[in-house]
Amino acid sequence: MRRFGVILMQDVPADEMLARFRRIEELGFDQAYIADHIGDFRAPDGPFLDGWSLLAAAAVVTSRVAIGPLVNNPILRAPGLLAKQAMTVDQLSGGRLELGMGAGVFEMDHHAVGSPLWPAKERVRRFAEYVSIVDGVMRSLGKPYTFEGEWYSVRDLPTAPGPVRRPPIVVGGQAPTMLKVAVSHGDVWNTNGQVGAPVADIVARTREQNDRLDELCLAAGRDPATLRRQFLLWDTTDALTSGVSLTELVERLSAAGIDDFVVCWPWVAEQLAEFEKLAEEVIPGLRG
Template sequence: MDFRIFTEPQQGATYETLRRVAVAAEDAGYDGFFRSDHYLAMGSEGLPGPTDAWTTLAALARDTRRVRLGTLVSSATFRHPGVLAVQVAQVDEMSGGRVELGLGTGWYEEEHRAYGIPFPPLRERFDRLAEQLEVVTGMWATPVGSTFDFTGEHYRLEGSPALPKPVQERVPVIVGGAGKRRTPALTARHATEYNAAFAGVEDAAAAYERVRAACAETGRDAGELTFSIALPVCAGRDDAEVARRAAAIGRTPEQARAGGFAGTPGEVVEKISRYAQVGATRFYLQVLDLDDLDHVAFVAEHVLPQL
């Protein structure tokens, strides 16, 4: 199993806050530090304001040494795929080959309006995502000295040198979401990982099966894919500590347990094991209180050794 800390800095976090959590995650032995890619808070003021995902990861590439770094997930509406390929390749070099790219359609219409980003209908967003995956992976795979061309409905590249190259031979690409047709197809074609973000156990199992079916249709071995889940974590030594941590993120203990990896260490282990039984091998533990570094250490010390 692989365990990663996952953060939502649009809810309110400076770079220094994120750096402390990333370093704490690295020191505690987690496998990765990931962040969302959003520009507008949800249900809060989000002070002092958003931080750009790939700017943040570039800095963390220099401020960490071991953990994997990436987005869960970047929106295809935010960046031109040629520019995104350059950004990710550069951060990969800065990190010594530790970067992963999560890419999705984008869904939060309000942030697009707030920052002047076009927000086309869902079908077009899926079309753009498909072309972006083609462009980004195609540029990285183009041999040095050759050029990359692409003509799609939304993007056109002519004679691109497709530089720079990532350090990794293949940058891991994460596709996620609950789409029942195009999401599995795009995963089978382009991804190294499928993430069932915030899905219940039964829904995650069904989503994993759709991806396996899509792989079978395209002749790809589904065993090449990593299947993952992302859920909030809220753990404590006893019910009182669980309640305190739940209150800090605006939830009751019951809400935390229903929608995440929450409770005492034994409860959290049992919930994680249920996802493992349906095929998940990678777990993104969403930490919502970024000032509670003891929480990050507690889970690493009392939950992960049991798994």
């Protein structure tokens, strides 16, 4: 069965953000995600709250919907700290965390925390170690965790009491290394297509990447069906702004191998009624 989630930009006061989380749950969505950046990439001078702090609050004001970052930002948090935050949110939510993991690409995040920009090759090597550490911590069953790598080290990290369950890891990215990490550590692979590209090109590229993931799974001795495929509908695939219907987008991307779909919370208030109509009238028929 297809799953449908929503990504929120944390660009309003905390009480309104929590109301949005509750509304997403009421509308029947499967996941509610936040972005994990230091500021709003659309309006750097605008308001933007910390994502992981909001997830902790969302965990206690919702009861069913899965919550998580799409995706976590390694520029802002060392892997050991992120693992502790993730365990805490999973505990608060009763096991509803979905742990999106990305490589971190925005210069503003580097500048804000005084980190030098990472060259592309370094970024992907860091990512592979980062995910390995977090996955290892989640599997430690409360035992201290140690890791020594090229870019990160963790020594005797306390892991008790551990998560309620090992949170599903959602690996976001399209580079070859990201696909390999998705196969080795991921439960879900997330993509968002190509910024500005026509829908037909995005569908074709997504099909190619899904075929490559199948090949990598088989080479690793993994059943490709155990790795779900998720698509973030935004930019030229945003059903509220692109002029392409959600039904068409879901049908074409499903044929390219996608299982799960994430829509954007409306960018402007005037789109809220259309967004809720999609949730109540269109999505139930698309679950399959």
